[in-house]
Amino acid sequence: MPEKTFAPYAFDGGLTPETLRSFMVWCARQQSSDIHLQGDNHFVIGRHGRLVRASPFAVADDTLAKLMDDVFTPELRPMVRGGVSVDRALQLDGNADGRYGLERGERIRFRVNLLQGTAGRQDSTIGWTLRVIPSVIPPLEEMELPAELMEHILPAKGLALWGGITGSGKSTALASTYRYCMDHYPDRKVTTKEDPIEFILGRPGDILPALQSQIGKDIPDFATGIRADLRRAPSVIGVGEMRDRETIDAGIRAGQLGHLCLSTTHIDSPGEVFARLINEFAHESREAMAWALLGVLQYVVVQTLLRTTDGKRTAVREYIIIDDHLREKLGEMPWSQWGKHVNSLIRLEKRRIVDQAWLLYQQGRIDAAELAVVMSPRQRRELEAESIA
Structure with missing residues (x-):
C-alpha cells in the first residue's frame, strides 16, 4: 500500500539537471532503495519495498532524454537507443556551497541501469533504474x-x-x-x-x-x-x-x-x-x-x-x-x-528462510501477503500442522 504520509519532492525552480541531482540526494535521504524514471510518467521511488510517486508531475520523454545527456554524457543515449543495456556508477559530491544538498566532502553513489523499452503510451523510452548505495557501510x-x-x-x-x-x-x-x-x-x-x-x-x-x-x-x-x-x-x-x-x-x-x-x-x-x-x-x-x-x-x-x-x-x-x-x-x-x-x-x-518467516508472521512482524512471497501453500500447511502438534 502507498504511504499516505509521503509527500513528493517539490522541484522548486522546475526540473533541471541541477534539481534532478538534488532530487536524487533527497531520495537517498528518504531511505529509498531505488529510483525509477520513465518518459511520460511520474518519478517513482522504492521505499521499504513499496513503490511511491515522488514527483508532483509526469515528465515528458524528450525532457528525460535531454536530462540523460547532461547527467551522463551525450554519447550514452545513442548506445541505449541502439539496444544496449548500460550499467554505470553515478557519484554526487558536495562542496562548500551545499551543492545538491550535500555538505562539503559528502558524497552519494548510485548504481544505474539504462534500458530502452515500451512503457504505457510511450512506444520507445529509456528507463532509468538507480539503486541508492548508502554512504555509510553498515557495520x-x-x-x-x-x-x-x-x-x-x-x-x-x-x-x-x-x-x-x-x-x-x-x-x-x-x-x-x-x-x-x-x-x-x-x-x-x-x-x-x-x-x-x-x-x-x-x-x-x-x-x-x-x-x-x-x-x-x-x-x-x-x-x-x-x-x-x-x-x-x-x-x-x-x-x-x-x-x-x-x-x-x-x-x-x-x-x-x-x-x-x-x-x-x-x-x-x-x-x-x-x-x-x-x-x-x-x-x-x-x-x-x-x-x-x-x-x-x-x-x-x-x-x-x-x-x-x-x-x-x-x-x-x-x-x-x-x-x-x-x-x-x-x-x-x-x-x-x-x-x-x-x-x-x-x-x-x-x-530455512521459510521457518524464520513463519516465526515473524506468528509474531505479527510480517503479514500474510509477505509470508506468501517466500512460502508455498504446502509449506504453510506443514508448518501449521507442526505448530498444532
Whole structure:
C-alpha cells in the first residue's frame, strides 16, 4: 500500500539537471532503495519495498532524454537507443556551497541501469533504474548475523558465497564484510572486482585502502581480474558475481592457492550452489570441478528482505558452514546429491528462510501477503500442522 504520509519532492525552480541531482540526494535521504524514471510518467521511488510517486508531475520523454545527456554524457543515449543495456556508477559530491544538498566532502553513489523499452503510451523510452548505495557501510556487527556464521565470516582461505535474488542485500553484506576485515585485520590486503563499483571501501587511516576495480573500465572481466590478483599478494579477493565458467574457475583456483575469495551468486537455497556452479562446466569436467569446489568452499549464505508491518524491511537468512565433518560426509556421496543433503540439514535444524518467516508472521512482524512471497501453500500447511502438534 502507498504511504499516505509521503509527500513528493517539490522541484522548486522546475526540473533541471541541477534539481534532478538534488532530487536524487533527497531520495537517498528518504531511505529509498531505488529510483525509477520513465518518459511520460511520474518519478517513482522504492521505499521499504513499496513503490511511491515522488514527483508532483509526469515528465515528458524528450525532457528525460535531454536530462540523460547532461547527467551522463551525450554519447550514452545513442548506445541505449541502439539496444544496449548500460550499467554505470553515478557519484554526487558536495562542496562548500551545499551543492545538491550535500555538505562539503559528502558524497552519494548510485548504481544505474539504462534500458530502452515500451512503457504505457510511450512506444520507445529509456528507463532509468538507480539503486541508492548508502554512504555509510553498515557495520557487520549490526547486521544480526548468527553467531556461528559471524565466527566463520573471514576464513583464512577458500571460497565463500552469498546468494539471493536481486535487491536482497548481497552487495551490502559483502561490503560490510570487507570493511570488517579492514577494521579488524588490517594486515589482510583486500581487493575487489565489481560491475560497477558500488560502496567505496577505503577510509582515512587505512594502512592500505582496498583497491576496487571496475569491469569495463579497469579490467575486462571478473576472471581476468582474479588472475591478475594472484600476482598481487591479496588476502581477500572480492568478486561481484560468479556469473560464468571462467570466473568460477578463477575463484576456485584463488581459493586453492591460499586466498579468500568472496562473491555472490543467484541461488534460492545453499544447496543449489553446487548445481549452479558446476553445471557451468562441460559435462566431462564437472566431476573434477565438483571436487575442487568442495575442497575450497567455506560457507554459503542465502538472504532475502521481507517487508515488515511497521513499514520497514528485515533480512532473513539460511546458511551452511562447510566444515571438515560435512566435507567428509559429502565426499562419501556423488556430487549430484550434495545439494539435497545440505538443504535437508538446514530443514531438519529449522533454519530455512521459510521457518524464520513463519516465526515473524506468528509474531505479527510480517503479514500474510509477505509470508506468501517466500512460502508455498504446502509449506504453510506443514508448518501449521507442526505448530498444532
